[in-house]
Amino acid sequence: MDNQVTLVQKTVVVTPGGRVEEKETVAIEAPYTVGLNGRDIGTAMVLETGLEEFGAGFLFGQGYVTEPGQVREVLVCPEGRISVHAAVDEEDEPKEVIITSGCGGTGKISREMLEGAFDPLHEYTLGFEEIRRFIRQVLHYSPLGQLTHCVHGCGFWSDGKLQAHYEDVGRHNAVDKVIGAILLGKITARGAIYTTGRLTSDMVLKCARIGIPIVMSRTAPSSLGLAIARRAGVTVAAYARPERLNVFHAPERILS
Amino acid sequence: MDNQVTLVQKTVVVTPGGRVEEKETVAIEAPYTVGLNGRDIGTAMVLETGLEEFGAGFLFGQGYVTEPGQVREVLVCPEGRISVHAAVDEEDEPKEVIITSGCGGTGKISREMLEGAFDPLHEYTLGFEEIRRFIRQVLHYSPLGQLTHCVHGCGFWSDGKLQAHYEDVGRHNAVDKVIGAILLGKITARGAIYTTGRLTSDMVLKCARIGIPIVMSRTAPSSLGLAIARRAGVTVAAYARPERLNVFHAPERILS
Numbered sequence: 420m421d422n423q424v425t426l427v428q429k430t431v432v433v434t435p436g437g438r439v440e441e442k443e444t445v446a447i448e449a450p451y452t453v454g455l456n457g458r459d460i461g462t463a464m465v466l467e468t469g470l471e472e473f474g475a476g477f478l479f480g481q482g483y484v485t486e487p488g489q490v491r492e493v494l495v496c497p498e499g500r501i502s503v504h505a506a507v508d509e510e511d512e513p514k515e516v517i518i519t520s521g522c523g524g525t526g527k528i529s530r531e532m533l534e535g536a537f538d539p540l541h542e543y544t545l546g547f548e549e550i551r552r553f554i555r556q557v558l559h560y561s562p563l564g565q566l567t568h569c570v571h572g573c574g575f576w577s578d579g580k581l582q583a584h585y586e587d588v589g590r591h592n593a594v595d596k597v598i599g600a601i602l603l604g605k606i607t608a609r610g611a612i613y614t615t616g617r618l619t620s621d622m623v624l625k626c627a628r629i630g631i632p633i634v635m636s637r638t639a640p641s642s643l644g645l646a647i648a649r650r651a652g653v654t655v656a657a658y659a660r661p662e663r664l665n666v667f668h669a670p671e672r673i674l675s
Numbered sequence: 676m677d678n679q680v681t682l683v684q685k686t687v688v689v690t691p692g693g694r695v696e697e698k699e700t701v702a703i704e705a706p707y708t709v710g711l712n713g714r715d716i717g718t719a720m721v722l723e724t725g726l727e728e729f730g731a732g733f734l735f736g737q738g739y740v741t742e743p744g745q746v747r748e749v750l751v752c753p754e755g756r757i758s759v760h761a762a763v764d765e766e767d768e769p770k771e772v773i774i775t776s777g778c779g780g781t782g783k784i785s786r787e788m789l790e791g792a793f794d795p796l797h798e799y800t801l802g803f804e805e806i807r808r809f810i811r812q813v814l815h816y817s818p819l820g821q822l823t824h825c826v827h828g829c830g831f832w833s834d835g836k837l838q839a840h841y842e843d844v845g846r847h848n849a850v851d852k853v854i855g856a857i858l859l860g861k862i863t864a865r866g867a868i869y870t871t872g873r874l875t876s877d878m879v880l881k882c883a884r885i886g887i888p889i890v891m892s893r894t895a896p897s898s899l900g901l902a903i904a905r906r907a908g909v910t911v912a913a914y915a916r917p918e919r920l921n922v923f924h925a926p927e928r929i930l931s
Contacts (some may be wrong), residue, residue, distance in 0.1 A: 421722055426898050428898075428901060428923050430923050431926040432804075432919065433912075433919070433920045433921075433922050433931050434931065435931055436931070437931060438926065438931060441921065443921060445893075445895065446897050446901040447897070448876055448897070448898075448900070464899065533706075567895055568873075569896070569897050588897055589875075616827050619704055619720065619844060619845075620704055621720070638824050638825070639701065640701060641702050641703070641704040642684075642701050642704055643703075643704040645701065656689075656769075657699075658824075660695070660831060663689070663690050664688070665686050665688050666686060666688070667699070670689055673689045675689050675690065675691055675692070
């Protein structure tokens with residue numbers, strides 16, 4: 420990835436004692452329009468990394484792409500366009516949409532996605548030796564988070580190692596990039612995802628739809644996120660630290 | 676407000692040493708459909724507080740309502756509907772929309788809003804004696820944030836006191852509730868807003884559009900949030916603490 424994703428800005432630190440000039444690093448947020456087979460689906464504000472994955476994951480989050488293997492090609496134009504070519508049926512498009520506002524990035528999910536049935540998840544368990552390495556690596560690989568305080572990180576773990584790691588100005592976009600990597604065949608969904616963002620309904624929903632069995636967050640779940648986890652059978656571990664998880668559903672996948 | 680906004684959930688805390696049952700309080704996220712003059716505009720996931728304000732602010736964020744005085748009536752149906760009646764011209768509807776993904780709650784803004792001109796802001800300055808009281812009160816009035824780690828808070832300060840304070844599962848929704856209070860005539864825009872959420876483009880944009888001169892955040896701004904602040908002339912103070920602000924634009928409104 421060659422894009423510049425941060426800018427240094429002059430700021431003035433003001434205290435009751437006076438003002439001092441300083442510099443701060445801020446994350447660059449840029450609008451990208453995602454197209455599917457030549458038609459514009461939506462425009463999103465993103466951090467310019469993992470844009471191919473983002474394009475695929477965004478279309479999954481919106482319900483246009485539903486499984487790995489459908490995406491044939493993703494072309495990223497740095498002027499702000501991600502063109503996805505995928506073998507999808509236009510008649511299967513999402514109907515009534517819900518705008519996901521639990522700080523919900525990529526914007527909208529359809530009511531049928533929220534209320535529909537889920538396919539069985541992949542079989543997978545995870546012990547603490549791996550959880551410790553997983554969480555430490557995700558946080559370690561997020562220098563932008565510490566630098567800008569304006570990005571979320573998301574990692575994916577399977578087969579004993581960190582398989583993917585993405586960052587974005589939106590917690591949803593970061594998860595969409597991981598899901599895009601699954602859709603593009605770079606990784607499989609049989610593993611665990613860890614996000615620095617909250618697990619609201621839309622976050623848990625997309626992980627469940629793609630078949631990820633273990634969903635972990637540095638922070639909290641919402642009531643509806645948990646309801647979806649129960650319905651789909653997803654293990655939800657919140658406030659996840661290298662030595663401690665608070666498991667809200669299906670703790671049997673966590674081996675202590 | 677009589678709605679129950681939290682739930683207690685049984686959880687299992689798993690550590691390498693074993694498992695212990697615990698209880699956690701989670702925020703209840705519920706879908707509400709916002710209608711304008713009888714027509715559905717969108718459905719959002721919200722915390723069930725300040726729903727009248729949310730309905731008005733949501734329509735402002737989406738570009739359907741543009742100024743105070745337009746909203747005639749807001750009816751909230753607890754089954755998940757907020758019906759707004761407003762004196763707006765249906766031909767003025769937003770055109771090409773951008774889904775705001777900087778963790779961007781209420782979903783979408785139009786390109787013309789992002790690129791358009793801004794009206795002059797209200798004249799307003801703020802000294803540290805007031806800033807200290809403002810920030811402390813917002814954080815103090817957010818028990819849900821500390822309890823659930825799943826809500827953002829947003830306060831509005833003018834005339835020497837905290838005029839409004841709202842919480843929501845989305846940082847956008849919390850700001851939309853404050854803007855809704857302005858639209859409903861409960862408060863005026865001549866003051867300062869403080870949010871616990873990040874100042875991405877969409878957050879700064881709606882504050883600038885309604886005319887709020889000082890926008891403060893507990894955390895960081897993004898590059899595009901700052902670009903909009905410069906264009907609109909909004910004072911942006913980030914990493915805001917009772918004794919220290921990091922001012923990215925227009926520090927002259929902060930008196931030390």
